[in-house]
Every structure is written in structure tokens, then in C-alpha cells.
Amino acid sequence: MNAEFVNPFIISLVNVLKTMAQIELQIGKPQKKADSKARGDVSGLIGMVGSNIAGSMSITFEEGLALQVMEGMLGERPDSLDDEVNDMVGEITNMVAGGAKKELAKKGYDVGMATPVVVSGKEHTINHKVSGHKMILPFKAEGGKAYIEICFDK
Amino acid sequence: MNAEFVNPFIISLVNVLKTMAQIELQIGKPQKKADSKARGDVSGLIGMVGSNIAGSMSITFEEGLALQVMEGMLGERPDSLDDEVNDMVGEITNMVAGGAKKELAKKGYDVGMATPVVVSGKEHTINHKVSGHKMILPFKAEGGKAYIEICFDK
Known part of the structure; x- marks a missing residue:
């Protein structure tokens, strides 16, 4: 997997947040x-x-960063990872994928998107099962860390 | 979502296990x-x-059933949800989706499959973000419970 493929996702997450x-x-x-x-x-x-x-x-958020995103979006910080945080993570995932899809289309990759799925649970891990390379992209903000993982079979 | 759409996934999981x-x-x-x-x-x-x-x-397993599946497949029961269990869940997800895809194609639905992703973490929850209905299908065996969830935008 090359930068041409990965960068649209990085740029998209940075822009969305x-x-x-x-x-x-x-x-x-x-x-x-x-x-x-x-x-x-x-x-x-x-x-x-x-x-x-x-x-x-996938986009994985530590609790602190997820709550910081909610605070930035709504002006109010929830006490915990409630259903609204869950919805927000689903929307962000959709927006990031949609933004990347547009950039990839310009480069000649026509990729269809499925619907987002949100996973909640303290310190869960995500494991993409593909034959190709997996890329993990770490991000940091005041509230905590986030990780994008992108994986393709080729 | 009608039974025509859901049944291929049920039948496929039952057959695979x-x-x-x-x-x-x-x-x-x-x-x-x-x-x-x-x-x-x-x-x-x-x-x-x-x-x-x-x-x-998605297919969600309680730990006991995931370990029972491993025991049934390999003749040996792992002590915990290790990387091998993780791989097994990815393979089963692929097989169930592949089996359902074939049945759906016979009914005129041409559905492409992405690659499987495995989530580990005690008592996590999965939330499919779609505009259409969500179906949850519970299953039970000696070792514990499993749930298939199927969700489509229409």
C-alpha cells in the first residue's frame, strides 16, 4: 500500500476534526x-x-479524545461514552471514508463504501484480516490518542 | 429487510459451525x-x-462459545481469547459472508464483500449505523451465545 492510497484518509480525518x-x-x-x-x-x-x-x-479513539471531540462539536462534554458519542463516531467514520473516497476516485480508484459500524468497550482491539499490508496511523490531541487503520487485499 | 435476505446468513453460520x-x-x-x-x-x-x-x-461470540468452536475445530481448548481465536473468528466471518453471498446471488442480489475485521475486548458492543432496519439473530450452544447482526441501507 502506498502513500497515494493512505494520505486521503489522513487528510480527511484531520480536516473533519x-x-x-x-x-x-x-x-x-x-x-x-x-x-x-x-x-x-x-x-x-x-x-x-x-x-x-x-x-x-477503522478509526479508534481513546475515551478522552472522543469526549474532547464531543465538546468541540456540541460545546458540552458528556460524562462518559454514551449513545451520542457512539453516533458521533459513526458519523465521523462516514465523513472520513466519504472524503477519502472522493480523493481516491480522482486518482482512478473507484471504491464503494459499506455502512459504518461502531464498537464500544474499554480497551478493545481491532484486527483487520487481510492478505496485504496493514497500515496503522497514530494521531494525538490534547484529550488523547486516535488510530486509523487501513487494510486492503490486493 | 425480509427473511429472503436474512435466512442465507443464518443458514450459513449454522452450516459453518x-x-x-x-x-x-x-x-x-x-x-x-x-x-x-x-x-x-x-x-x-x-x-x-x-x-x-x-x-x-457482524458475528459476536461470548468467550465460552468461541473457545468451544476452537476445541471443535482443533481438538484442543485454548485458555483464553488468543491470536488463534482471533484468526478463527475472522475465517468464520469470511465463510459465513461468502456462503450468504452465494445464496443472495441466486436470488438476484449481487453483493460484494469487504474484508473481515475482528474486535476483541471483554463485553464490547457493536452498533451498526444504518438508515434501515437492524436485525439481531441470537444463537446458543453449550459453550455460550452468539449473535449475528445484519443491517442495510436501502
């Missing part, structure tokens, strides 16, 4: 290692299918 | 209620995209 929640994400170093694990408290996942490509994308 | 792990699943009553939650310890998810349809499917 800046626009929606006034959060400036620090972008960490992308990692390929198979043993890297994203451990978080709430995650959005979405499947992607093209004519000769299939894959998945 | 019978063939691979000699487990006879008891099929519970499908539920539409939005507040039904599948709480489990390891889940496989897969996105689905057709020409005018998008959705997602």
Missing part, C-alpha cells in the same frame, strides 16, 4: 508492523469494496 | 428492536456493498 470540532491533530508516523495494536475505547469501522479490491478502515 | 466444529446451534428469535444489544467478547465484522445497497454483518 478541525472543521467539526476545532481540534488540531498531531500526525504520528505510519506503521506497517503486524504486531502494532490500536487499543481504544470506541471505534468506527467501515468496509470498502472496489471492482478488484476489498478492504476496511 | 456444524461442518467445522461439530456444533449444533440453537437458533433464537430474530429481533428488530433498536435497543437490542449484542454483548460479547470477540466479534467478526464485514462490510457489504452492492450496486444500490450497502450494509454490514
Whole structure:
């Protein structure tokens, strides 16, 4: 997987959080290692299918960052990861995937998006099962960490 | 969502667990209620995209049933939800989706499958974000419970 494929997702998440929640994400170093694990408290996942490509994308938030996003979007910080946080993570996942899809289409990749799924649970881990490389992209803001994972069979 | 759409997934899971792990699943009553939650310890998810349809499917296992499946497949029961259990759940998700895809194609639904994603974490919940109905299908075996959730935008 090359930067051409990964960058649209990075740019899309950074833009979405800046626009929606006034959060400036620090972008960490992308990692390929198979043993890297994203451990978080709430995650959005979405499947992607093209004519000769299939894959998945996930965005995992630590609780603190998820609550910071809610505060930035609504002006009020929830006490815990409630149903509204869950909905927000689903919407962000959709927006990030949609933004990346548009950029990928410009580069000639026609990728269809499935619907988002949100996982909640203290310190869960996400494991993308693909034959190709997995990329983990760490992000950081005041409230905590987030991770994007992107994986494709090729 | 009608039975024509849901039944291929039920039949596929029952067949896969019978063939691979000699487990006879008891099929519970499908539920539409939005507040039904599948709480489990390891889940496989897969996105689905057709020409005018998008959705997602998840299979959530309680730890006891996941370990029973491993025992049935390999003759040995792992002590905990390790990486091998994780891989097994990914494979089963792929097989169930693949089996359902074939049946759906016979009925005229051409649905492409994304790649599976496995989530681990004690008592996590899965929340499919779609505009259409969500179906939750409970299953039971000696070792514990499993839930299939199927959701489509229409």
C-alpha cells in the first residue's frame, strides 16, 4: 500500500476534526508492523469494496479524545461514552471514508463504501484480516490518542 | 429487510459451525428492536456493498462459545481469547459472508464483500449505523451465545 492510497484518509480525518470540532491533530508516523495494536475505547469501522479490491478502515479513539471531540462539536462534554458519542463516531467514520473516497476516485480508484459500524468497550482491539499490508496511523490531541487503520487485499 | 435476505446468513453460520466444529446451534428469535444489544467478547465484522445497497454483518461470540468452536475445530481448548481465536473468528466471518453471498446471488442480489475485521475486548458492543432496519439473530450452544447482526441501507 502506498502513500497515494493512505494520505486521503489522513487528510480527511484531520480536516473533519478541525472543521467539526476545532481540534488540531498531531500526525504520528505510519506503521506497517503486524504486531502494532490500536487499543481504544470506541471505534468506527467501515468496509470498502472496489471492482478488484476489498478492504476496511477503522478509526479508534481513546475515551478522552472522543469526549474532547464531543465538546468541540456540541460545546458540552458528556460524562462518559454514551449513545451520542457512539453516533458521533459513526458519523465521523462516514465523513472520513466519504472524503477519502472522493480523493481516491480522482486518482482512478473507484471504491464503494459499506455502512459504518461502531464498537464500544474499554480497551478493545481491532484486527483487520487481510492478505496485504496493514497500515496503522497514530494521531494525538490534547484529550488523547486516535488510530486509523487501513487494510486492503490486493 | 425480509427473511429472503436474512435466512442465507443464518443458514450459513449454522452450516459453518456444524461442518467445522461439530456444533449444533440453537437458533433464537430474530429481533428488530433498536435497543437490542449484542454483548460479547470477540466479534467478526464485514462490510457489504452492492450496486444500490450497502450494509454490514457482524458475528459476536461470548468467550465460552468461541473457545468451544476452537476445541471443535482443533481438538484442543485454548485458555483464553488468543491470536488463534482471533484468526478463527475472522475465517468464520469470511465463510459465513461468502456462503450468504452465494445464496443472495441466486436470488438476484449481487453483493460484494469487504474484508473481515475482528474486535476483541471483554463485553464490547457493536452498533451498526444504518438508515434501515437492524436485525439481531441470537444463537446458543453449550459453550455460550452468539449473535449475528445484519443491517442495510436501502
